[in-house]
Amino acid sequence: MFYREAGDFKTSYVDDNQTFPIKFDRYRYYAVLLIAFAIIPFVLNDYWVNAVFLPFLIYSIAAIGLNVLVGYCGQVSLGTGGFMAVGAYACYKLMTSFPDVNILFHVIISGGITALVGLLFGLPSLRIKGFYLAVATLAAQFFLVWLFNRVPWFYNYSASGQISAPERTLLGIAITGPNAPAWAMYLFCLVFVAASAIIARNLTRGAFGRKWMAIRDMDIAAEIIGVDPLKAKLSAFAVLSFFVGISGALFFSVYLGAVEVGEVFGIQKSFLVLFMVIIGGLGSIFGSFAGAAFLVLLPVFLKNVLVAGLGWPTDMAAHLEFMIVGALIITFLIAEPHGLAQLWRVTKEKLRLWPFPH
Amino acid sequence: MNQMSTEGYVTPDGRKIGGVMMEMRNITLRFGGVKAITDISFDIREGEIRAIIGPNGAGKSSMLNVISGFYVPQEGEVWFRGAQRPPMKPYQVAQQGIARTFQNIALFEGMSVLDNVMTGRLTHMKTGMLAQAIWKGKAEREEVENREVVEKIIDFLEIQAIRKTPVARLPYGLKKRVELARALAAEPSLLLLDEPMAGMNVEEKEDMSRFILDVNDEFGTTIALIEHDMGVVMDLSDRVVVMDYGKKIGDGTPSEVRNNQAVIDAYLGVAHD
Numbered sequence: 001m002f003y004r005e006a007g008d009f010k011t012s013y014v015d016d017n018q019t020f021p022i023k024f025d026r027y028r029y030y031a032v033l034l035i036a037f038a039i040i041p042f043v044l045n046d047y048w049v050n051a052v053f054l055p056f057l058i059y060s061i062a063a064i065g066l067n068v069l070v071g072y073c074g075q076v077s078l079g080t081g082g083f084m085a086v087g088a089y090a091c092y093k094l095m096t097s098f099p100d101v102n103i104l105f106h107v108i109i110s111g112g113i114t115a116l117v118g119l120l121f122g123l124p125s126l127r128i129k130g131f132y133l134a135v136a137t138l139a140a141q142f143f144l145v146w147l148f149n150r151v152p153w154f155y156n157y158s159a160s161g162q163i164s165a166p167e168r169t170l171l172g173i174a175i176t177g178p179n180a181p182a183w184a185m186y187l188f189c190l191v192f193v194a195a196s197a198i199i200a201r202n203l204t205r206g207a208f209g210r211k212w213m214a215i216r217d218m219d220i221a222a223e224i225i226g227v228d229p230l231k232a233k234l235s236a237f238a239v240l241s242f243f244v245g246i247s248g249a250l251f252f253s254v255y256l257g258a259v260e261v262g263e264v265f266g267i268q269k270s271f272l273v274l275f276m277v278i279i280g281g282l283g284s285i286f287g288s289f290a291g292a293a294f295l296v297l298l299p300v301f302l303k304n305v306l307v308a309g310l311g312w313p314t315d316m317a318a319h320l321e322f323m324i325v326g327a328l329i330i331t332f333l334i335a336e337p338h339g340l341a342q343l344w345r346v347t348k349e350k351l352r353l354w355p356f357p358h
Numbered sequence: 359m360n361q362m363s364t365e366g367y368v369t370p371d372g373r374k375i376g377g378v379m380m381e382m383r384n385i386t387l388r389f390g391g392v393k394a395i396t397d398i399s400f401d402i403r404e405g406e407i408r409a410i411i412g413p414n415g416a417g418k419s420s421m422l423n424v425i426s427g428f429y430v431p432q433e434g435e436v437w438f439r440g441a442q443r444p445p446m447k448p449y450q451v452a453q454q455g456i457a458r459t460f461q462n463i464a465l466f467e468g469m470s471v472l473d474n475v476m477t478g479r480l481t482h483m484k485t486g487m488l489a490q491a492i493w494k495g496k497a498e499r500e501e502v503e504n505r506e507v508v509e510k511i512i513d514f515l516e517i518q519a520i521r522k523t524p525v526a527r528l529p530y531g532l533k534k535r536v537e538l539a540r541a542l543a544a545e546p547s548l549l550l551l552d553e554p555m556a557g558m559n560v561e562e563k564e565d566m567s568r569f570i571l572d573v574n575d576e577f578g579t580t581i582a583l584i585e586h587d588m589g590v591v592m593d594l595s596d597r598v599v600v601m602d603y604g605k606k607i608g609d610g611t612p613s614e615v616r617n618n619q620a621v622i623d624a625y626l627g628v629a630h631d
Contacts, residue, residue, distance in 0.1 A: 012502075013501075013502045013505045013506070013509075014498060014502060017498075017501060017502075017505075199491040202490060202491050202492070202493035202497070203487070203490050203491055205493075206483075206485070206490045206493070206497055206501055207480055207483040207485065207490065207497075207500075207501075208487060208490055210469070210473060210476055210477045210480060211477075211480060213466060213468060213469055213473070214466050214469075214477050214480075216466075216468065217465075217466035217467055217468045217469065218464055218465075218466060218467075220448075220464065221460070221464035221465070221466065222466075222477075223447070223448040223449045223452075224426060224428075224448050224449075224452060224457075224458055224460075224464070225449075225452055225457070225477055225478055225480060225481070225540065225541075225544065226449050226452030226453050226480055226481035226544065227449055227477075227480055228447075228449050229449070235487065239487075283468070
């Protein structure tokens with residue numbers, strides 16, 4: 001009834017190209033931004049930030065990156081965990097080598113370094129496709145984790161083999177380290193999330209997005225209209241690893257503070273982010289958020305309901321979580337390959353006509 | 359076989375055809391021991407509609423694939439605009455201004471009609487990744503400029519109403535038209551059409567023929583097409599190459615080809631007595 005585009009005419013191609021062509025959507029988007037930036041920082045506490053908001057925001061960045069590669073360009077990567085580790089270790093080395101440089105730049109440069117590594121591991125994608133490419137990226141995952149475990153230079157020869165983030169400030173407020181206030185960490189990550197989402201959206205709606213989607217839908221036809229498959233695939237790998245590197249850097253420096261690479265950035269992480277993208281929706285920026293929110297909130301929700309509410313043992317709740325996530329992934333792959341984002345789209349279509357069926 | 363002067367010629371309906379744009383010299387293409395094309399030479403002239411016809415398996419599509427860079431012939435030379443073309447990847451051929459459509463539609467099913475046609479402009483869009491990420495400014499300007507070109511083609515092919523429809527939902531005839539739109543969006547100098555009318559009914563064929571003539575007329579695009587419908591070929595094309603079993607058996611204007619004994623034999627068969 002209230003949600004429709006009647007009377008919302010576009011008079012220029014710029015208007016027609018907007019991210020949210022329907023007015024209602026546009027206002028809702030502004031409202032979400034307002035709440036996220038101006039209201040949530042004042043009401044949240046340590047528990048919410050550490051259990052929900054930080055992981056959600058950081059995983060969102062990784063999911064956006066992986067969605068560019070898997071959802072838009074149609075290539076597979078199981079190396080997300082490894083690339084996150086590259087971002088984390090790059091950030092650590094930068095933080096300890098250049099303590100005077102602002103943490104903001106450290107995180108961005110970490111993304112850039114990861115992008116270069118991603119380019120290297122993206123090279124096989126020109127020759128191999130599908131499962132074989134997945135296995136090749138799996139090699140990246142294991143190699144990178146092995147590398148960071150075995151070469152002491154990466155963890156500054158520390159006895160434990162761990163890396164831990166020293167305290168760094170932005171505008172006089174601690175962002176990393178144990179004294180960082182919850183709202184500052186939240187806002188710091190939120191800025192990166194917002195920027196990532198906007199950049200990903202801009203890339204995917206323009207020429208690069210079309211190149212990627214052309215490669216995804218039919219690579220032979222893409223080549224015949226003038227898309228260089230090498231450049232298109234490698235640029236997708238670079239964008240993927242840039243975002244994943246940033247998320248890895250934030251995961252280490254802001255969220256965890258101390259990291260043991262095999263534990264944190266193992267193969268489970270690659271799968272977790274891939275599941276986020278699949279459940280959330282391939283080829284949708286919103287889907288990346290939805291998937292990240294879903295997989296971050298599900299364990300929190302189950303823990304609160306089953307353990308705190310029904311008094312179940314923790315391990316049973318944890319096992320149940322595995323079962324639910326597994327079942328959901330199968331369900332989504334069969335019933336709705338485009339994930340939560342598609343459900344949302346269908347709901348919007350329905351809403352446009354509601355309450356009349358036609 | 360008629361030899362025309364290098365200056366070009368004038369068609370019976372008064373269109374001026376220019377000099378040689380693309381020339382195939384003694385092309386031979388083999389797949390292992392199978393010869394798909396044997397020693398074929400012909401040229402395509404500026405502004406003409408050139409048809410390649412022949413029975414099934416004659417090597418017509420292989421010939422088109424040689425032109426568009428999918429196959430590299432074992433022998434022979436491809437000359438384009440007065441220079442011999444080195445072996446090229448298909449995307450490099452596209453960047454030279456040669457666009458094509460496919461016999462089996464090769465559209466991007468996951469994208470809307472508009473996005474599909476916009477992909478045709480990719481060779482014209484040069485904005486770097488950084489400018490794209492910022493969007494406002496250079497990238498947006500480029501997008502709008504190219505959108506204007508695309509909208510003209512959408513207008514021209516009368517597919518305005520399905521602009522935002524996902525391609526997967528379109529019927530066959532419209533998909534063929536969208537594929538033509540995508541090829542045209544590149545503003546090619548040479549357009550290759552692989553059976554543009556396959557599987558269409560009479561009205562759709564008439565529409566498509568009209569579009570092909572209009573494209574040639576309005577944009578001055580040189581067109582090389584493969585087609586099975588003899589009526590269409592004879593009406594549309596200025597000159598026809600006839601192939602059979604990978605060999606050229608005829609070349610000339612439709613009326614010359616029609617009276618060529620080898621062509622009649624290939625199409626109607628020869629009495630074995």
